[in-house]
Each structure stands twice: as structure tokens, then as C-alpha cells.
Amino acid sequence: MNTLSRRDALRLFGLAAGAAGASALVACAPDASGGAPAAGGDAAAKTFSFTSWSLNEEAQKAAVQSIVDAYATANKVTIKTASFPYNEYLNQITLKLRGGQLSGAIQLDVAWLGALAAMGRLTDLGAQAAKGGYTEAAIKSGQLGGKQYGLPWTTGSIGLIGNKEILEKAGVKEMPVTVEEFEEALRKVKALGGGVVPYAAATKAAQLKDILPWMRTFGSPLLEGDTITIGDEGSVAAVEWYKKLYDDKLIAPDVDRFDARALFSQGKAAFYDDAIIARGVVSAQAADKSLTEKMVPLARPVLKAGDAPQALLWGHVIVVVEGEGSQAASDFALHATSDTATTATFFEKVKMPPTTTAGLADPKVSGDTFTTEWTEKITKTASQNPFWRYAGYGQIETAIAEQVQAVLVGQSPAKDALAKAAETAKPLQK
DSSP states (O other): OOOOOHHHHHHHTTOTTHHHHHHHHHHHSOOTTTTOOSTTSOTTOSEEEEEOSGGGSHHHHHHHHHHHHHHHHHHTOEEEEEOOOHHHHHHHHHHHHHTTOOOSEEEEEGGGHHHHHTTTOBOOOHHHHHHHOBOHHHHHHTEETTEEOEEEEEEEEEEEEEEHHHHHHTTOOSOOOBHHHHHHHHHHHHHHOTTOEEEEOOOSGGGGGGHHHHHHHTTOOSEETTEEOTTSHHHHHHHHHHHHHHHTTSSOSSOOHHHHHHHHHTTOEEEEEEETTHHHHHHHHOSSTTGGGGEEEEOOOBSSTTSOOOOEEEEEEEEEBSSTTHHHHHHHHHHHHHOHHHHHHHHHHHOOOOSBHHHHHSHHHHTOHHHHHHHHHTGGGOBOOGGGGSTTHHHHHHHHHHHHHHHHTTSSOHHHHHHHHHHHHGGGOO
């Protein structure tokens, strides 16, 4: 794997202001390490840092801080905390890590693992992972190229959610298993009228990466080795099917995740795609407070019965920077992600599902039907986006999404559009 250059980092994270702007950004940001260089420090030091965007979010701040405080007291270590808003987080930690101003443990979105690992500063946590009791899906969320860069803190997926009440009104008695059954259910919902969108699927370019699991459903691997397979028979068939749903008004134009959540929360969508946090989002938005009881997670329909349902892995991991305090930070990362009492209590507070078999079996978690069904039906077969391994994965997704949108609005046939997407994406595989 190539080391991420400063130029790559700036391009990836959109810091078009150049090196001067980036330097200013680093200078302004809080520093978790107190300015100590990350590399070459005392790995056995009992003082280490923990950087987390959740400490910047009101809904999770107290729950995360309580884990930090309890661990520091019990283990007689000092943990310095730092946080940045989620939308700035990757920029900040990348620049600070490259500048040797970041050490200890770092909360990370699973989609960012490739970008951080490419910098060559993360500790191999394979030994800790072997002790954790993590589920197979969870353990893979922290791996890249066979190396365990992160310990899974919460593991979920982005999958399909149905509104049971709308589906029953439409005469859909069983959740669809195959694509054919899914389309049939959408047509029954459409027949209800009343402005209900059968499937509030993403149709805006900003969120059209949601097409990728459907491409896999139709048989495209997306990536084989370093060869992008977008444009193959499976991906073309998936986009042509998506176009049919669009033309038949089974999905709606100009919908992104926020629009889909709003439609579903208003009782105006029978299906949509979201992460496992959807229940909390819908609960906050819906006027009908019983709507969350009507939410049903379902496995993405398959092309033929017996195929593995496709879903995109979603979640957070904790990585550790090599150097100052890395041993103690690794122990903390293991505790925070695998101690059953800690993870079950965290779930009670923020509804983030644990990543261990024992954590999921704890009564505080297993008694939550929505979470257990989601884990079994969707997360169990979820997988990483194969493009996450590249620093330019976001640009690759955009190249694909723009061409899929061109198909939806009738500007290009699927085969031509996806061939163009693949050509655009090739130079971004760095």
C-alpha cells in the first residue's frame, strides 16, 4: 500500500487552500498530545490521548466521557481527551498525525481506515483483537490487507427498513426476499396512492453510492484485485433495474438520505436505506410517535433465493498511533470495545450495538428486538466498500454516482455510463 502523501491528503480531504491553509488549520486545532511527537515516544507511558468526535456531540458526550473516566480511575492512567466536529474530523486528525502532533487512541469511522492506515503510523492491534471476542463482521471492519488496524467499537450496517403498517395496507403480507418480490411489493404500495413513495431510494448524486450494494446483488464484485469491474454485466443490470424503478415512479427523483428520512418519518415511504441509527432519527422527526414500532429491518432482497443479502458495513473502530503511550492506549481500546458491562451500558445510553458476541447477548442488548433483528438480518452479511482501500475512494464513488444519475435522467445508456465511470475512477486508485 502506498503511503499517503501530503498532496494526496489535501486532495482527498478537499483542502484546496493549499499548504499554508493546512498549516493554519493544524495550528488552530486542539492538540490531544500536548504537542509531543507521536513517533519514537515511550510506548509504555501511562499517560495517553483519546481523540473522538463523539466527545463533541451532545447525544454521546457524557456516555463516552464516563467510559474514559472509569477506565482512568480503575487503571491509574491519565487520559487526555480531544475532539473535533465529525465533518472536520478526518481533515484534522490526518493533518495532525502527519505533523507528529497526535498520539494514543483515536475513534475512526470504518470508511476512513484505509486513508489513516496508508500513513503508516497505526499500531497493529492483532494481539488485542484476538482477546476481544468480536463477531466476524465486527473484526473485519477493523482490518485492511489482513492487518488489524482498529478494534471495532460499534458495528452495524446500512440496510433496508420497511414501514410495516404501509406494507400491510398494500397487501404485502411477507417481507420480500427476492428482487422480483421486492418490485412486486413496490407496485402494490404504489397502487395505494396518497403520495406514498414505495421506495425512497437515493437518486441524488450525493447519495447514489447506495447503488453499490444493488450492483453486488446483481453479481458485480465492483473490484477484483485492483481492476474496477463497474460496467460489467451485473452492474449494468442493476442500474437498468434501478432506472426501471425510476421510470415507473417506484422510486422518486431528487432524494438523498435526509429526504428519505423525512419521507419515512412522515409515513410517506414504505422502504428506504439507512444505518442502524435510523430508529433514533425517525423517532426524533416523526409526529407519529408509534412509527418506530412499525419499522422493520429487512435483508436486502437477493436475485435468487439462497444468495447472500448485500449490505454496506457501517460503524466505528478505535485505532492506536505507534509511539507515546501506545501500549496503554491499546489496552484502553480493548476495554472500551470488548468489556461486556461497558459496551452493554454504552448501548443502553446511545443505542450503538456492541461488537462482541458477549455484548450482543447481554440482556440490555438482546432484549432490544430492532437491534437484534438488524444484526441478524443485515449486519451479519454486511461487507466493506472495496473502494475504501484507496485514499480517493470518495472521488471514485462520486464518479460512479454521477454516471448513474445520468442514466436515471435519460442522458446515457447504463453500459456507456458505467464504462465512463470506470475510466474516470481508474486514476483515483491511489
